[in-house]
Amino acid sequence: MDLTQLLEIAQQECAARKPIQIHCCVPAGCLSADSLAVKQCLEKAVKEIGLEDQVQVCGVGCLRLCCQGPLVQIEPEKMLYEKVTLQDAPSIITALNGGETTVQRGNLAQPFFTQQMPIVLENSGKIDPERIASYIAAHGYQALYHVLHEMQPDEVVDAIAKSGLRGRGGAGYPTGLKWATVAKAKGERKYVICNADEGDPGAFMDRSILESDPHRVLEGVAIAAYAVGANQGYIYIRAEYPTAIARLQLAIRQAQRLGLLGSQIFESPFDFKIDIRIGAGACVCGEETALMASIEGQRGTPHPRPPYPAESGLWGYPTLLNNVETFANITPIIRNGADWFASIGTEKSKGTKVFALAGKIRNTGLIEVPMGTTLRQIVEDMGGGVPDSGSAKAVQTGGPSGGCNPSISC
Ligand SMILES: Cc1cc2nc3c(=O)[nH]c(=O)nc-3n(C[C@H](O)[C@H](O)[C@H](O)COP(=O)(O)O)c2cc1C
Known part of the structure; x- marks a missing residue:
């Protein structure tokens, strides 16, 4: 290809x-x-x-x-x-x-739609998630081609750092800094892991991204692997997400068939394979050290850090681990430039955030808004407030489990 x-x-x-x-x-x-x-x-x-x-x-x-x-x-x-x-x-x-x-x-024309800024969800509702041609027609895999043929791995890391992207899995760790640490780490092999565990009740952002646009995530993971020097990736996803799993499996097969995953991708020296690992649905396995233990076949229990996965992760090798939504932001950053991404959001938090709106709110569903959007805008304007003339007494952002995935429940 x-x-x-x-x-x-x-x-x-x-x-x-x-x-x-x-x-x-x-x-x-x-x-x-x-x-x-x-x-x-x-x-x-x-x-x-x-x-x-x-x-x-x-x-x-x-x-x-x-x-x-x-x-x-x-x-x-x-x-x-x-x-x-x-x-x-x-x-x-x-x-x-x-x-x-x-x-x-x-x-x-209602605020639920007009106040959204779809970047991660730009293809959502527009392309057929089961057809790779549909993704390719939406500029899919062009960013991967671009980095493999026109950028050095350290330039990719710099672009992600410059964009100001921070991890969407909860802690908001600067993505470029994490990539730079893994890129610099010494190891005879390295891994990339996409965290699709999403155990928090009420949260369905990652599930929706994977069900709607699986190739977007695969492309982001492949770009990350090139940037840090990894040849094997895993997507860790919970068994309760059968549609997302089936679409990911199909997407991986389609990408392999076209030479967009596997050996010498886009006729470059870069080899990269992605496999899926299915979790049994323990919320704690969304925590990175527990997740890696689970992939290794051990009991999914967290262990203290350091060492961080970037230095000693899966089977003791340097490992880059990011959330689904973090990876879904990579392609538009490469395509539109780091400055474009950095111009969206607030001083310290760039880009957009996908939220799952759930609970006693009129418009339950999925939204994507620029960082800095207020809770009032999300709950009252976009969410339409509490149904039956009620008023919101409490709003919970993030999951009740402690994993902090940004869903909103009223
Ligand atoms: C109890 C617990 C559960 C977590 N669950 C998830 C999860 O479901 N998905 C996720 O991406 N991160 C989860 N995390 C955060 C991960 O450990 C890790 O920081 C994150 O996946 C890193 O990706 P990011 O840098 O892209 O945010 C959890 C953390 C804790 C402590």
Whole structure:
């Protein structure tokens, strides 16, 4: 695979697109509300009405307003339909032909959507997470090509440091500093681990990212591995996330088939393999030392640091461990530049944050906002406040378990 071939895949994908796209939300939340059957029903209606030449139905990642799922969005009109049922799904198709629809219309002009700044979630709800061509058409894997052919590993580390990105797993440790420590550490081999344990009740940011855009995470992990000098990566994910696991497994196979993972990636000297390790669902295994013990086949119990994983991690070798969302930020930083990323957010916290809104709040779902956005904006404006004229008495940010994953429960 070279850059020309990558761009050809993107071109073919765009050329095959039909004028009207019907995006049907298929991550776990909407799937549990029967969105796959809704999608099949929409496909059948398109055939029956004879609109196959103009209309394409595709499964996409999270459309974010989870409380109103299953969600269906029409592009390019930007029309959102909520709580779509099998009974009324066909009327969405007849409405395309000038007919009436009984389905509830969503409001994309409400603060829940307008106050978001999707960077990590930029592809979420737009691409098909089960098709690598869909990701490639959204500039996927171009950042990996760029770093392998045009940047030295230390330049990649410097770019991440300059961007001001801090870890999204809870502690907010500067990502560039962590990468620099692993890059400098001596070891006959090094590992990269993506922490997808996400054990905090109510949190579903990492799960959604993986279900909506798995290649984005793989690309971020591969760039990190090149930067620190690792040839093996692991994604540690809990068994309770079967959809995310299945999409990751598929994404890894697709990337390997195209030579985007494996030996001599993009015809460069860089070899990198990613394997999945499935955790049994112990919240403590999200803690990095417990997580590594679990990968090693030992009991998932934390142990004191130092030594830090950067110096002595998996099987005693230097290991870079970052959260899913941290890795999902890497590609846009490489693509748009460190200065662009550093211009978003606050003085000390750059970029955006994905939040899972859960509990007694009107709009439960997934949002991404610039760092510095106030809790009031998130809960009252975007979240729509407490339902039934109630007022918020308490808001919990981060998980109750102590893992500090930034979900918000009211
Ligand atoms: C009890 C406990 C649970 C944790 N659970 C998670 C988790 O589910 N996901 C995660 O990314 N980090 C979790 N962490 C933080 C990790 O130990 C680690 O700091 C983080 O994954 C590093 O990634 P980052 O630098 O990208 O934030 C947990 C920490 C503790 C103490």
